[in-house]
Amino acid sequence: MGSCREYIKNVFPSIDEDFRQYVESVLETSADEFEDGEEVYDAIGAVLHEVSADKTEEDIKNICEELLNLLRPEKSTSKTNGNLRILDGPIHLGSMAENQENNVEEIKSIWVAQRDDTLKVNAKKLEKAQAKLQEKQEKRGKEIKMIVPPKLQTASASQVINKKDSKLEAKGSNRAQDIRIENFDIAYGDKVLLQGADITLAFGRRYGLVGRNGLGKSTLLNMISSGNLKIPSHISILHVEQEVIGDETLALDSVLECDTVRQSLLEKEKQIGAAINSGSNDPDLNTQLSEVYIQLQNIEADKAPAKASIILAGLGFTSQMQQNPTKTFSGGWRMRLALARALFSRPDLLLLDEPTNMLDIKAIIWLETYLQNWPTTLLVVSHDRNFLDTVPTDILYLHSQRIEPYRGNYEQFEKTKTEKLKNQQREYDAQLQQRQHVQEFIDRFRYNANRAALVQSKIKMLEKMPELKPLVKETEVVLRLPETEALSPPILQINEVMFYYNKDKVIFSNVNLGATMESRICIVGDNGAGKTTLLKIIMGILSPTSGSRHVHRNLKFGYFSQHHVDQLDMNVNSVELLQQQFPGKPIEEYRRQLGSFGVSGDLALQTVSSLSGGQKSRVAFASMCMGRPNFLVLDEPTNHLDIETIEALGKAIKKYTGGVILVSHDERLIRMVTNELWHCGNSTVKSIEGGFDEYRKIVEQELEAANAK
Structure with a gap:
């Protein structure tokens, strides 16, 4: 019994003393009657579940099996015998049969496992123990609620x-x-x-x-x-913060609906016209209709669709996309639609929160030009x-x-x-x-x-x-990317790659690109051109439809995706988050890793849900680098980061000894770190000679050509 006691203490180090004594008493009194682990589980499984919420039913059953082995070692060698009782010696069944009337109990003892009812688990005692445990847990839960701040x-x-x-x-x-x-x-x-x-x-x-x-x-x-x-x-006031709800409304109509004055006049025109066509003799109808036409003319209602279309086109919506229902667009495009509605409606005060996050470089350049002539107040x-x-x-x-x-x-x-x-x-x-x-x-x-x-x-x-x-100066933001060891080339190569999701639309073809440990490559192009798809092919998440991909056997990718922040567990703090993802390390190591990305002190102990967008991004960076990658693939890493942190990220990338490929629309970061520019477009990927200056010229020429039309 001593070995069982030690085993219980090891497996359940925080078990309540009352429950420990109860479990031990059940095991001690019923030891001789347990035939298998299932019977042990039936007797004490309920209590063990109560004291170990983190263990599954399978875990508890395995523990019960081990307890049986400790109580009755002979049972560990008899699992193949099912529920049959092991005989202590040879039995002559013939002689037993002749005297069966006098030996009924002996024969019965061979096949039937009997149990003294007094040795069964005390149901009342178990119920009392469970009630006491529940009371303690509820009390402990109240104490935790008093200490831990609300998550939301x-x-x-x-x-x-x-x-x-x-x-x-x-x-x-x-x-x-x-x-x-x-x-x-x-x-x-x-x-x-x-x-x-x-x-x-x-x-x-x-x-x-x-x-x-x-x-x-x-x-x-x-x-x-x-x-x-x-x-x-x-x-x-109009605050662009939530994406447009997807329904059957066409994208262009969704923007036009923002002009409520125009919409009400058009509705009134429709009602009066219907009344006149139905034969109404009301003499005021024609006068009312004339007044509506004058008001529509004063607000230049006929020009509204063209204005809305120009705004949508500037934000990347093609003519076909403008005629599609809003429900067919992804979240990012619906956010663009919300921005288009705001620009079209022209409120007295327009509030924009990180409007460039959802835009590609072409749309950003267009928006910068458009807002330079904004007629009302902008914050x-x-x-x-x-x-x-x-x-x-x-x-x-x-x-x-x-x-x-x-x-x-x-x-x-x-x-x-x-x-x-x-x-x-x-x-x-x-x-x-x-x-x-x-x-x-x-x-x-x-x-x-x-x-x-x-x-x-x-x-x-x-x-x-x-x-x-x-003077209290703001502390300088410093980000520390992990040290890496040099790898001998070739590091990364893709040859003659073609990729499509369906044959009717090829994302790109005939792509030949390579990268080294010194690479600082930025991938640019319109949204939907395949930038993220290319990253996934580079990392091996997607396989090319045709062509080949070759990587160094010791290459270890660190991937920061656009949705990395949204996928964090919001119900734990940053230290616990790293513990979940990289278990078994000292707390100091998790704290040190978070500190390398500016998440230190009490900030590391706040729930992730209470952190700002930029602070969540830093936690995501700390998580990505915990695995010590030697090649970073960053998809829109600057979203939510403040200017100082973007500067710090640029400096960290320049010092980093591994390779870097990033997708970004932040012009300052691109100019700061990249030594090569890949352009996704026209179903291919090409390196741009002349860097970002050349790419910006190309984009501005495309915008001028579009405006000329």
Whole structure:
């Protein structure tokens, strides 16, 4: 029995003492009667399941089998005998049969396994033990709920309303086009994001909202669009954050529906026309119809389909795609459709959150040009450096729980901010030096009677001197990719490759490409041209329809997909996530790996669901690199990353000793790291001589040709 006790302790180290004693008592009292593992399972299986939620039914049955072997070793050699009892010695069945009347019990004992009813499991005791265990688990669950924060936290906002604006709003006479949100706070759960902040949006200006991941940029947009932060009620707002719902509505009609005035006039025209055609004698119908025509003419309703079509074409929708139902489009294309609807409807305040994430380079260039002539107010969150240099007239810099406005684009903002920080540092150093000089004088002549009046004057001067706080600089973002060992070429080669999902549409053919450990290759091309498909062929996830793929036997890919972030387990923290994917390592190693990608301290212990998009991306990078790959394949890695992290990623890729192939639309990153450009298009893949500058020229020429049509 001692060996059973030790085994139970080893298998169930956290078993409650009462349950352990109960299990041992059942085993001890019924040891001689257990014929197989199933009977042991019937007796104690229910209790063992209660104390080990992580073990399957098969696990518990195996444990019961092992307990039987420890209790009755002879049973471990008799599994082939089924339920038959092992005979201790030879039996002469003939002589037993002659005396069967006197030996009924002896014969019975050969074939029948009897059990004393007093040795059976006590059902009441088992029920009591289970009830006690359930009570303890419920109590423990309540304690955990009190300690662990809710997984789905919500944002909240408060603000001070200007009395004058409040009176104008109440009277309905507020016609101001500028938006002022003063002295407001925003929190996400218990975390304060903004405190005592102010923001002014002048009508007709384009604002880029920038700042580190997790500081509350997207939350601010949500608070404005949801009405949690009050702005004048006559100002229309449109926030592009959710994809269009897929139904039978055609893509072009979905955009046209946004013009509610036009839609209502067309509906009214239809109703009046139907009434006239049905023979109505109402003399006012013709007058009403004329008024509708005048209103339609005033809003240039006849030009609306052409305007909507131009916007859709700019965002990548072909003429055929514009006539397709919205339900036929993927999530990415429905997000483009949502953006097209917003651009067509032209609200007083347009809120865009990372609009370039869903676009290819051609669509980004078109959008940059289109928004430069945006007639109303624009507030955009973006981490695309080139986009921020092209579109905004102003930058709003979110840091230290406040918002600081700067005139100009991102490049001007950086210069101004750098100069401002230098001036603040000089001012702080000068005042510190003056303070030290005055303090030295006070300390030197404090006890000199002849200088007493002067010392007192200096003390008062020191007290009145405004105290400047030392500048708190944002910590530099550093990403550390794993070290790799050199591999002798050839590393990666694809020859004469053709691929299609169905014969009617060949994705590409006659592709001949190669890569080395020094490669920094970027794949560009329109959405749907086959960039992600090419990556999957390179990694061996997809097999080419024809042609060959050759890779070094020691090549180990690290793959960051577009949907890597969405596939993370949102219900655990970052450390637990790595534990699930790479079990058996010390906690310190998981923490160190996450720290290499800027997820450290308490951030690593927050549930993944509570992290910002950029922070989730960093966790995904840490997970990808935990396996120490020597060749990285990155599909849109900059989505959700802030500008500083994109810069850090670029520096990390440049230092990385393995090969890199990436698909990206971030022009700055492409220019920063790549030494080769592959272009997917026209059913093939070709290397572009002249790099990104040459590719941009090609795209701009295509856009000019399309506009000319």
